[in-house]
Amino acid sequence: MSFPIVVLISGSGSNLQALIDQSLQGKLDITISAVVSNKADAFGLERARKAGIPTHVLDHKSFGSREEFDQSLQEVIDQYQPKLVVLAGFMRILTDSFTRHYEGRMLNIHPSLLPKYKGLDTHQRAIDANDKEHGVSVHFVSAELDAGSVIVQARTQIEATDTADSLAEKIHKLEHVIYPLAVKWFSEGRLTVNNGKALLDGQPLPESGADYKEVPE
Numbered sequence: 001m002s003f004p005i006v007v008l009i010s011g012s013g014s015n016l017q018a019l020i021d022q023s024l025q026g027k028l029d030i031t032i033s034a035v036v037s038n039k040a041d042a043f044g045l046e047r048a049r050k051a052g053i054p055t056h057v058l059d060h061k062s063f064g065s066r067e068e069f070d071q072s073l074q075e076v077i078d079q080y081q082p083k084l085v086v087l088a089g090f091m092r093i094l095t096d097s098f099t100r101h102y103e104g105r106m107l108n109i110h111p112s113l114l115p116k117y118k119g120l121d122t123h124q125r126a127i128d129a130n131d132k133e134h135g136v137s138v139h140f141v142s143a144e145l146d147a148g149s150v151i152v153q154a155r156t157q158i159e160a161t162d163t164a165d166s167l168a169e170k171i172h173k174l175e176h177v178i179y180p181l182a183v184k185w186f187s188e189g190r191l192t193v194n195n196g197k198a199l200l201d202g203q204p205l206p207e208s209g210a211d212y213k214e215v216p217e
Helices: 014-024 043-050 066-078 096-101 122-128 164-187
Strands: 003-009 030-037 055-057 084-087 106-110 133-140 150-157 191-194 197-200
Touching (some): 003 043, 014 030, 014 164, 066 096, 122 133, 133 164, 150 164, 164 191
Parallel strands (some): 030 055, 084 106
Antiparallel strands (some): 133 150
16 A cells, blocks of 8 residues: 555635545545545535545534544544644644644644744635745644744735635645645655654755745645
8 A cells, every 4th residue: 555644624624635636646645544524514525535535524513622633533534544634724722632632743824924923714814914935834734823934935916906715725736736746745654753843855954844836746
């Protein structure tokens, strides 16, 4: 089996689709062993089923605590023995014990140029701040929200006519480029982390990660 990953989602799963597509096209030598969602109506589950990928639903509302949910989630993931866990729009704040368990082998994508705009409503916050550019970051997951070492970023200009929705559309297109790229690097052993610092081909990446336009695929 090619490089096994598990993908966690909460919504439409467009980044999941990008991974599925690149895998089918032979651009990514991965096997998506399972897709797990905390929401039964997440459209990404349908994307997974169409691709023949096993799915699981764990409704966080049915658990007594965040810790209980994360423990059950960990058990579901670990039965597939993935080498990488990919958060693709998984809208949960994870416990310290969960993030420690997957330390150095769990990635997230966040719609801002980290460390700017951690959390929600990033597109509107960038517009309200009169920023000239906005972007998206792929990073390793740490216990602190949206604070793990940044791997790669992509940028776009904010035009005077942009709204939060139009900016989101631009960012989604960039997400579907850089997330598969980061997964590719990791699956090929090129992307590692040492003492919380991301390395590409053994060289430390800048604090803002690589600019995807300047690095070879």
